[in-house]
Amino acid sequence: MYLKITRRDFLNGLLIGTGAYLLELPAPLRLFARTQQRDGFGGVGDYADSHGNTAEVIRAFQAIEGGAYRSLKQEIVDTGELYDLVVVGGGLSGLGAAYEFSRTSSKQARCLILENHPIFGGVAKRNEFIVNSERLIGPQGSNAFGVIDRPGIPGYEIYTELGIPTEFEYGELAPELKPLDFDPTNFGYRLWFTSKSIGYYFGGQGEGVPGKWVAGFWENDLEATPYSKKVRKDFLRWRSITDRSYDGEDYGRWLDSMTYQQYLEKVLGLDPEVTRHAHPVLASVVGLGCDVISAFAARQVSMPGFPEFQGHRSLKQSHWHSFPGGNDGFSRYFIKALIPHAIEGGKSFADIHNGRVRFPALDRKGNKVLLRLGASVVRVEHEDGSVPGKNLSVIYLRNGRLYRLKARSLVMAAGSRLSRKVVSDLPAGHAEAYGQFHVSPILVANVALTNWRFLYRLGFTACKWFSGFGFGCNMRKPMHVGDYRPPLHPDKPTVLTFYVSFHQPGLAIEEQGESGRRKLLGTSYTEFESLIVGQMKQLFSDAGFEAEKDIAGIILNRWTYAYVSPQPGFYSGKDGKPAPRDVIRKPFGRIAFAHAELNGHQHWVGAVEEGRRAAKQAISTL
Numbered sequence: 172m173y174l175k176i177t178r179r180d181f182l183n184g185l186l187i188g189t190g191a192y193l194l195e196l197p198a199p200l201r202l203f204a205r206t207q208q209r210d211g212f213g214g215v216g217d218y219a220d221s222h223g224n225t226a227e228v229i230r231a232f233q234a235i236e237g238g239a240y241r242s243l244k245q246e247i248v249d250t251g252e253l254y255d256l257v258v259v260g261g262g263l264s265g266l267g268a269a270y271e272f273s274r275t276s277s278k279q280a281r282c283l284i285l286e287n288h289p290i291f292g293g294v295a296k297r298n299e300f301i302v303n304s305e306r307l308i309g310p311q312g313s314n315a316f317g318v319i320d321r322p323g324i325p326g327y328e329i330y331t332e333l334g335i336p337t338e339f340e341y342g343e344l345a346p347e348l349k350p351l352d353f354d355p356t357n358f359g360y361r362l363w364f365t366s367k368s369i370g371y372y373f374g375g376q377g378e379g380v381p382g383k384w385v386a387g388f389w390e391n392d393l394e395a396t397p398y399s400k401k402v403r404k405d406f407l408r409w410r411s412i413t414d415r416s417y418d419g420e421d422y423g424r425w426l427d428s429m430t431y432q433q434y435l436e437k438v439l440g441l442d443p444e445v446t447r448h449a450h451p452v453l454a455s456v457v458g459l460g461c462d463v464i465s466a467f468a469a470r471q472v473s474m475p476g477f478p479e480f481q482g483h484r485s486l487k488q489s490h491w492h493s494f495p496g497g498n499d500g501f502s503r504y505f506i507k508a509l510i511p512h513a514i515e516g517g518k519s520f521a522d523i524h525n526g527r528v529r530f531p532a533l534d535r536k537g538n539k540v541l542l543r544l545g546a547s548v549v550r551v552e553h554e555d556g557s558v559p560g561k562n563l564s565v566i567y568l569r570n571g572r573l574y575r576l577k578a579r580s581l582v583m584a585a586g587s588r589l590s591r592k593v594v595s596d597l598p599a600g601h602a603e604a605y606g607q608f609h610v611s612p613i614l615v616a617n618v619a620l621t622n623w624r625f626l627y628r629l630g631f632t633a634c635k636w637f638s639g640f641g642f643g644c645n646m647r648k649p650m651h652v653g654d655y656r657p658p659l660h661p662d663k664p665t666v667l668t669f670y671v672s673f674h675q676p677g678l679a680i681e682e683q684g685e686s687g688r689r690k691l692l693g694t695s696y697t698e699f700e701s702l703i704v705g706q707m708k709q710l711f712s713d714a715g716f717e718a719e720k721d722i723a724g725i726i727l728n729r730w731t732y733a734y735v736s737p738q739p740g741f742y743s744g745k746d747g748k749p750a751p752r753d754v755i756r757k758p759f760g761r762i763a764f765a766h767a768e769l770n771g772h773q774h775w776v777g778a779v780e781e782g783r784r785a786a787k788q789a790i791s792t793l
Contacts, residue, residue: 262293
C-alpha cells in the first residue's frame with residue numbers, strides 16, 4: 172500500500188519510481204495499491220502473509236462448497252500417520268481442544284492440529300507495522316477481555332493455568348497535553364461506555380451544509396444532535412430501562428422468540444430511529460442488525476433496553492483490556508503451553524508476546540501436540556462407513572496436493588460452514604441444525620498513522636458517524652509489554668481501527684450474509700483503500716488531516732464467516748424443535764464439534780470452553 176517495508180518492495184518501488192520518472196506515470200505511492208494481490212498489504216512480521224481469510228483459503232473453501240472433493244478422484248498421498256486426536260482448526264476453539272487433550276491424555280498420546288491459514292490463531296491474530304522506526308501492533312479481529320482473577324468466574328481455571336497476568340501497563344499522555352479518555356479495546360466506544368472523547372459526526376443536511384461533530388453525546392442528553400425532542404427522549408429511555416417487560420420464568424426463551432427490532436419497537440415502543448442507530452452497533456459484534464437478530468442475543472452482548480445493561484460507565488471506568496494484537500495474546504499463550512519451543516524466549520508475558528514464531532517447531536515429530544499450517548481439510552469420514560468404526564479418515568489439501576491420515580478421534584473446530592460440508596454422512600439432525608447457523612462477514616481495517624494530531628485537535632480518540640463507509644473507528648490506549656512500548660503522543664505513530672459490517676436491513680438473514688460476502692470479496696484492495704481514505708477525509712480534513720502525509724499503511728482483514736448471527740430460536744429452539752446449537756454439541760460417532768459460534772456471542776472464553784468440551788467428548792470414544 173503506502174509504505175511496504177520488505178527489501179523486495181523497496182527494490183520494486185525503486186524500479187517503479189524510475190519508470191514513473193521516465194514515462195511520467197503516477198507516483199509509486201498509488202502504484203503500490205494497484206500492484207497488490209487481492210489480499211493487499213500485510214504489514215511486517217510473522218503475520219504478514221495471513222491477514223484475514225487468505226485468497227488461498229477462500230479458493231479451497233469455495234471448491235469444497237462446490238463439491239470438488241465429494242468423489243475424490245484426485246491422487247491422494249497417504250502419510251501413514253495415525254493420531255489419537257485430530258483437531259480441525261487452529262483458532263481458540265481448536266487450541267482449547269488440544270490443550271484439554273494435552274493435560275488429560277497419556278504421555279504417549281499424540282494430537283495433530285490442522286490449520287488452513289499460514290499461522291495459528293483463527294480470527295485471534297495481529298497486524299504489525301513499522302512506522303518511523305516504531306513497531307505498531309493491532310488486532311485482526313477477535314479482541315478484548317476482562318481480567319479473570321477470582322474462582323467462580325467463567326474462564327478462571329484456564330486463565331490461571333496459562334499464567335496470564337492480572338495487571339497491565341499502558342502508555343500515558345504527557346502531563347502538558349490536554350487529557351483525553353482512551354478505550355483500551357476496540358469495542359468500548361461502540362458498546363456504550365461514555366466519554367466526551369468519543370465524537371459523533373452528523374453529515375450536513377442538504378447541499379453545501381457542512382457536517383458537525385457532537386461531543387458528550389450521552390452526557391448532554393443528545394441536546395446538540397439533529398434528533399427531535401421525542402426521539403431524544405426515547406434514546407435516553409432505551410439506556411435507562413431498569414425493569415423487565417416480561418414476568419414469566421422463561422424470560423430468556425421469551426426474548427429468543429423475537430428480533431431485537433421487535434423488542435425495541437413493539438415491546439418498548441421506541442422510535443425506529445433508535446433501531447437505525449443500533450443496527451451497525453449490533454452488527455459489529457454479531458454480524459447483522461436488529462431486524463434479524465434475536466433479542467436474547469442483543470441482551471447477551473449488552474445492548475441497551477434490558478435491566479442487565481452494563482454501559483453506564485465511562486471509558487475511564489472500563490475494566491476491559493486488549494493485548495496489542497487483540498486476542499492473539501491468548502492464542503500465543505496456548506501455543507507456548509502446547510509447543511514451548513514454537514515461540515522464542517521463556518514463559519514470561521513479554522517473551523510470549525514479543526517472541527518470533529519458530530515455524531519449524533510447530534509440526535516437529537516428537538511433539539505431543541503438532542500443528543500443521545496451510546492444511547485445508549476437505550473430507551472427514553468414519554472408515555468403511557461405520558460410525559463406531561475403529562478410525563477416521565482425514566483428507567486435507569496442502570500446496571495443491573491431497574493427503575490422507577488417520578485419527579482415532581476428531582474435533583471439528585473450524586466453524587459451522589466448513590464442518591457441514593467436510594464431515595461425510597452427517598446425520599440428518601446435525602445437517603438440519605447446521606442449516607440454522609447463519610454466518611456473516613466483517614472487515615477489520617487497521618490504518619497506521621504517522622501521527623494523530625488531527626484527532627487531538629478535535630479532542631477525540633474514538634469516532635462514530637451515520638452515513639458513508641463503516642460507522643466507527645478508534646485508537647486504543649497502547650498496552651506496554653516488555654520492550655514493546657509505543658508512544659502515546661499526537662505527533663507519534665498509532666493505529667486507527669475500523670470494524671465494518673455488511674448488514675442490509677430488510678433482507679432475509681441468509682441473503683444478508685451472502686450479499687455481504689459478495690461485497691467483501693468483490694471489492695478490491697484499492698477500492699476499500701479509497702473508501703477508507705475518503706471517509707477519513709470527510710471526517711477529519713477540517714482538523715488538518717492529510718492522507719498522503721498522515722497515513723503510513725492500511726491492512727485489510729477480510730473475514731468471510733466471522734460471526735454467527737443468531738436469529739430468534741437459536742438459543743431455545745423453535746416450533747417444538749431443539750435449539751440448533753444443542754444438536755451440534757452432540758458427537759457424531761468419533762467426531763465432536765467445537766465452534767465459538769455455539770455460544771451465540773463469540774468471545775475467547777466461550778470459544779476455548781467449547782473446544783475443551785468437544786475434546787472430552789472425542790477422547791471418551793478412545
